[in-house]
Amino acid sequence: MQIDMPEMNGFSRRRVLRAASLLSAGAALPFYNEFAMAQDATQRLQGSRAPMPPDAVRIGSNENPLGPCVEACEAIAKIAKYGGRYSPHNEGADFIKIVSEVEGVKPDFISPYAGSSDPLHRSVLAFASPTKGLVMADPGYESGAGTAKFAGIKVTRVPLMKGTYAHDVKAMIAADPNAGIYYICNPNNPTGSITKREDIEWLLANKNKDSIVLLDEAYIHFSEEMPGSDLVAKEKDVVVLRTFSKAFGMAGIRCGMAMGRPDLLAKLRPYGAGMLPITGLVAGTASYKSKTLVAERRAINARVRNDVFEFLDKKSIKYIPSVSNKFMMEAGRPGAELTRALAQEKVFIGRTWPVWPTMVRVSIGTQDDMNKFKTALSKVLS
Ligand code: PLP
Numbered sequence: 001m002q003i004d005m006p007e008m009n010g011f012s013r014r015r016v017l018r019a020a021s022l023l024s025a026g027a028a029l030p031f032y033n034e035f036a037m038a039q040d041a042t043q044r045l046q047g048s049r050a051p052m053p054p055d056a057v058r059i060g061s062n063e064n065p066l067g068p069c070v071e072a073c074e075a076i077a078k079i080a081k082y083g084g085r086y087s088p089h090n091e092g093a094d095f096i097k098i099v100s101e102v103e104g105v106k107p108d109f110i111s112p113y114a115g116s117s118d119p120l121h122r123s124v125l126a127f128a129s130p131t132k133g134l135v136m137a138d139p140g141y142e143s144g145a146g147t148a149k150f151a152g153i154k155v156t157r158v159p160l161m162k163g164t165y166a167h168d169v170k171a172m173i174a175a176d177p178n179a180g181i182y183y184i185c186n187p188n189n190p191t192g193s194i195t196k197r198e199d200i201e202w203l204l205a206n207k208n209k210d211s212i213v214l215l216d217e218a219y220i221h222f223s224e225e226m227p228g229s230d231l232v233a234k235e236k237d238v239v240v241l242r243t244f245s246k247a248f249g250m251a252g253i254r255c256g257m258a259m260g261r262p263d264l265l266a267k268l269r270p271y272g273a274g275m276l277p278i279t280g281l282v283a284g285t286a287s288y289k290s291k292t293l294v295a296e297r298r299a300i301n302a303r304v305r306n307d308v309f310e311f312l313d314k315k316s317i318k319y320i321p322s323v324s325n326k327f328m329m330e331a332g333r334p335g336a337e338l339t340r341a342l343a344q345e346k347v348f349i350g351r352t353w354p355v356w357p358t359m360v361r362v363s364i365g366t367q368d369d370m371n372k373f374k375t376a377l378s379k380v381l382s
Contacts, residue, residue, distance in 0.1 A: 033117040033143060034189075035061050035251070038350060053346055057372045059363040060350040062189065062219075062326045064249035066300070066366075069293050072250065072283035079282045091281040098288045099257060103229040111265045112284075114276045116218055116243035116256035119268055121147045123239055123258070124181065126267040127212050128153045132180030135172045139328075139353035141189040141216065144181075153180075159355070165193035165320055169203040182207055185216040187223050190353060190361040192322025194225050204236050212264065213238045221247035221294045222301050223323040232259045239264055244280070246325060247297045248287045253277075255284035301325050305364050311374050315381070326350065326363040335360040338380065345376035 038061040052058060058065075068076070082088035092112060100107045113119045124147040128134045134148045138157035145155045156176045161168045167184050182203055186195050204213055215228045215238055228240045239260040245251035254277060258265060287293060305322065312319050318330035331338035335352030338360055342349055350361035364370065 033115070034141075034245075037142065052348060055346060057347040057365060057369045057376075059365045059369055059373060060348045060361075061251075062246065062350070062363045063251050064246055064297070064325065065369065066297065067249040068253060068283050069248070069287055069290060071286040071290060072248070072253075075282040075286040076253070076279045079278050083278065086275070086278075088278065091278045091285070092276070095255075095281045095285045095288075098285050099259075102288050103227075103232075103259065105229050105232050105259055108262045109232055109259055109265070111258045111268065112276055112281065113256050113258060114254040114280055115245055115251075116216070116241040116258070117143060118272065119239070119241055119256070119258035120144050120214075120216065122268040122271040123212075123214050123241075124148050124153065125151060125271050127214070127239075128180035130154075132178060132211070133176050134181045134183060135176050135179045136183040137167050137172075137185065137188060138355045139188075139190055140183070141185050141218075144183055144214070157355075160188070160191065160193065165191045166199060167195040169195070169199045172203070173206055178208055178211075180211050181214050182211060183214045183216065185218070186225065186228075187219045187322070187324040189216075189219065189324075190326060190328055190350070191320050192219070192222075192324030192327050193320065194223060194323060197226055200228065200231070204231070204238060207237070209237075211237065212260075214241065215239070216241045218243045219246055219324040222298055222325050224298075225323070229259060232261070235261050237264075239268075244284050244287060247294060247301075248284070249297075250280065250283055250287070253280050253283050255280035301364055304367050304370055307367065308362075308364070308370050308374070315378070317377075317381075326361055328356065328359045329362055331358050331360050332381075334358060341380040342373075342376050345379065347373050347376040349373070 095112050096107045096110050099110050120143055124134060124144045128148060130152045133154035133156055134144060135156045135158060136145060138159050148155045158168055158172045158175050160166065165188065172182055184195055184200060187193060200213065200215065207213065217227055217240055220227050228238060231238045232240055239258055241258055243256040258268060309319065312329065320328045335358055339349055350363060352360055
């Protein structure tokens, strides 16, 4: 039987076949997401993937402890009994309609996915290749770099700017003028810092014409920053990624999307089946219909974050100011050592990045979580 191969985008037949044979052998491809990377870091510390104790403080994966909003939970409960069908009442169309209204982007510029890891990996395979690299920040969110490494794509890491911790867009182009992807995570993971709109526009205006800007807005709703949907509406060479795993508290429910010109979104299609659970779709639709949810959650996150920052200021512990639900903090020792010591207190913080080995990432949990974090940190540092 003749099987149609997706367009190979500069990948050798040997690489495509290698990926296919790994998949058919059931091997896990190195397409990591935040949770998998957090689990790996914990495993390296503890020597096992033992489940966390039930009273653990989980502030390592940038999750939202508030979970889905009430309307989303009700929508999930209502749809469950129709789950025998792939798409009982056109849930995908309803989702696209509300996103289109809220974001001001035409429906065919929106592709729903089960989170944004999926379109992130697809984008790397679709727009970068062994001859067109991926340029990203250092420290930056490593997930796409894992895909690139597997596919033999060159990854160029460019330090964040001193002082602002914004992406250094001029240095990013200079580092690889022929790249296929310039990846901007805004606010950045792990720093929670912002790259200004004018820098993103400069990047779009000055990059090579065959590349895209991959604008990962997983954390945009925690900030006051202008989102990139208008750049999509203006048909720029941009793919915007969104997930419902963060502000909307749906990491385990799974919903997300890519927004971009239809010709760009079409390039993502061949790399997977992409079916979403209807539970994720209806919960995403219900969340987007709320007129108050984003502002409420942004305020709660900011209040808890500011309280932690006050505590760190009092203790003279350095951190990078963040507008997101996580921040980088100086451990004053190898980051893994502090992480391990806090884990002994059942407080599980995030990982370190090789470029900043004495800093650790801490996610914002509930006020109660962060009170326990403060107590444990005081104990460990004393
Ligand atoms: N992009 C960034 C920057 C992230 O931090 C994450 C998850 O933490 C994602 C994308 C993907 O999240 P998910 O697959 O849960 O939608």
